[in-house]
Amino acid sequence: MSAAAADVATKVEKPPAIPRGWSRQRVLGYALVGLWIVLGIGMIVYLVEAWNSELFQKYAPGYISGLGVTLTLVAVSIVLGAVLSVPVAYARMSRNRILSSFAYAYVYFFRGTPLLTQVFLIYYGVGSFRPALEAVGLWGFFREAWYCAIFSFTLNTAAYQAEILRGAIESVPRGQWEGAASLGLHKLQTLRKIILPQALIVALRPYGNEIILMIKGSAIVALITVYDLMGITKLTYSRTFDFQSYIWAAIIYLIIVEILRHAVEWIERRITIHLHR
Amino acid sequence: MQSVWTLLSWGPEGWLDDIAYGVFITVSLAAATLPVGLVIGFLVALAKQSNEPSLRLAGNIYTTIFRGLPELLTLFMIFYGAQIGIQQLMRLYDPTAAVEVNAFVSGMIALGVVFSSYASEVFLSAFRAIPKGQYEGGYSVGLSGWQTMRLVVLPQLTRIALPGLANLWLILLKDTALVSAIGLADILRQAGVAARVTKHAFLFFGVAALIYLLLAIISSFGINAIERRVGRQQVQR
Numbered sequence: 001m002s003a004a005a006a007d008v009a010t011k012v013e014k015p016p017a018i019p020r021g022w023s024r025q026r027v028l029g030y031a032l033v034g035l036w037i038v039l040g041i042g043m044i045v046y047l048v049e050a051w052n053s054e055l056f057q058k059y060a061p062g063y064i065s066g067l068g069v070t071l072t073l074v075a076v077s078i079v080l081g082a083v084l085s086v087p088v089a090y091a092r093m094s095r096n097r098i099l100s101s102f103a104y105a106y107v108y109f110f111r112g113t114p115l116l117t118q119v120f121l122i123y124y125g126v127g128s129f130r131p132a133l134e135a136v137g138l139w140g141f142f143r144e145a146w147y148c149a150i151f152s153f154t155l156n157t158a159a160y161q162a163e164i165l166r167g168a169i170e171s172v173p174r175g176q177w178e179g180a181a182s183l184g185l186h187k188l189q190t191l192r193k194i195i196l197p198q199a200l201i202v203a204l205r206p207y208g209n210e211i212i213l214m215i216k217g218s219a220i221v222a223l224i225t226v227y228d229l230m231g232i233t234k235l236t237y238s239r240t241f242d243f244q245s246y247i248w249a250a251i252i253y254l255i256i257v258e259i260l261r262h263a264v265e266w267i268e269r270r271i272t273i274h275l276h277r
Numbered sequence: 278m279q280s281v282w283t284l285l286s287w288g289p290e291g292w293l294d295d296i297a298y299g300v301f302i303t304v305s306l307a308a309a310t311l312p313v314g315l316v317i318g319f320l321v322a323l324a325k326q327s328n329e330p331s332l333r334l335a336g337n338i339y340t341t342i343f344r345g346l347p348e349l350l351t352l353f354m355i356f357y358g359a360q361i362g363i364q365q366l367m368r369l370y371d372p373t374a375a376v377e378v379n380a381f382v383s384g385m386i387a388l389g390v391v392f393s394s395y396a397s398e399v400f401l402s403a404f405r406a407i408p409k410g411q412y413e414g415g416y417s418v419g420l421s422g423w424q425t426m427r428l429v430v431l432p433q434l435t436r437i438a439l440p441g442l443a444n445l446w447l448i449l450l451k452d453t454a455l456v457s458a459i460g461l462a463d464i465l466r467q468a469g470v471a472a473r474v475t476k477h478a479f480l481f482f483g484v485a486a487l488i489y490l491l492l493a494i495i496s497s498f499g500i501n502a503i504e505r506r507v508g509r510q511q512v513q514r
Contacts, residue, residue, distance in 0.1 A: 029331030036338050112493040113486040114454035125479030219347035246354050250346055257345040
């Protein structure tokens with residue numbers, strides 16, 4: 001009996017292996033990857049050919065300090081924005097009509113207009129109120145492009161972060177609040193021990209994206225004379241007319257963004273281990 | 278001191294006509310970029326969801342590069358890079374050639390590649406939301422691959438991708454402000470010129486911000502209308 005079964009099993013033909021010939025897709029895919037490789041090699045060859053150690057020694061320290069300026073700007077405004085986003089998100093979720101519509105208007109304005117317009121509005125526009133600002137002693141603050149950049153970035157990112165926070169908190173089911181209330185926890189305890197740990201898992205990816213968007217968006221401060229990575233790049237290009245200045249900046253930006261993106265993915269994998277099976 | 282209303286009037290005294298021209302440039306740039314970005318984004322998404330690993334790799338490289346670079350840097354690289362590149366090519370024939378690249382076209386290309394790299398992610402997640410049975414069903418009733426794509430998959434795909442694409446349109450509208458940096462006379466640049474001449478910076482940049490806000494509001498009305506219409510089709514199915 002078993003011998004017969006084995007006999008049948010050997011007689012049954014396996015389905016033929018899927019042919020891995022040169023389908024049209026495969027040719028196209030190889031051609032496109034080949035194109036990327038050629039472009040990559042071309043860029044490396046260009047950078048090697050255009051290598052100029054004198055130029056490099058003169059401008060490389062500038063790039064490093066520019067990178068420092070970019071990272072400082074983003075770090076400071078993300079942290080300040082996170083602090084400011086808490087009351088905004090609270091107001092946005094509050095039942096008080098006036099409070100929530102104010103918060104809505106704030107969020108709508110800063111998310112609905114270009115960051116560049118906001119930066120210009122603050123850097124150039126605040127000059128219109130110079131006498132008033134001098135009277136309060138704030139003129140020294142708004143005269144500096146650097147502080148204007150931090151101020152406008154903070155306001156901008158606070159609006160985005162408030163929406164992230166609100167979305168994350170509202171994604172936690174109401175039953176969690178009710179369950180905590182029935183156990184006798186008060187609101188703040190519930191928020192800290194029950195809601196936030198669940199909400200932050202949801203919020204992690206949007207927060208990571210917001211940081212990446214800020215790093216990319218921070219390039220525009222070059223237009224108001226802050227010498228961040230982009231500003232240094234523009235300066236180098238205007239002095240040397242050497243296109244490699246832009247390529248180096250692109251490489252640095254790509255590396256930072258990729259590191260951040262992978263870091264967020266790694267953290268997400270770590271903190272959602274209990275959710276995977 | 279001129280009054281605010283004189284400054285914002287139409288004609289040689291006021292700046293409203295100049296700003297209106299800026300609005301025209303901004304809107305036409307965004308409208309010209311949209312189809313380019315959508316088509317490239319769709320093709321990249323097709324590559325990224327294909328069975329062929331090399332196609333997926335090529336698509337992922339595209340997205341990684343253009344999603345990781347700052348939009349302003351992409352814009353400058355295309356504007357100056359194209360200028361240098363074309364000039365080098367022209368010099369082969371005519372050593373004295375001087376090339377000026379059109380800022381509008383550069384802006385369109387730069388915003389188009391950025392838009393398409395984000396759009397490809399939106400399309401990709403929409404592709405993943407369509408069950409495999411739809412393709413198999415198309416195959417079993419004798420449709421060719423292209424017919425399945427056009428008649429079965431695309432109508433569902435657009436419906437799923439619409440909210441994401443609407444979001445990208447709003448982002449695109451805001452990103453157009455960057456082209457003022459390469460000298461295109463969009464809303465922000467016109468407002469900047471007006472601000473410099475009249476010294477009423479807050480007024481003009483404030484007006485520019487409000488115009489962007491207004492464009493966003495109009496867009497969301499349009500998007501809502503499209504979504505309602507597409508939703509109705511879904512019910513009738």
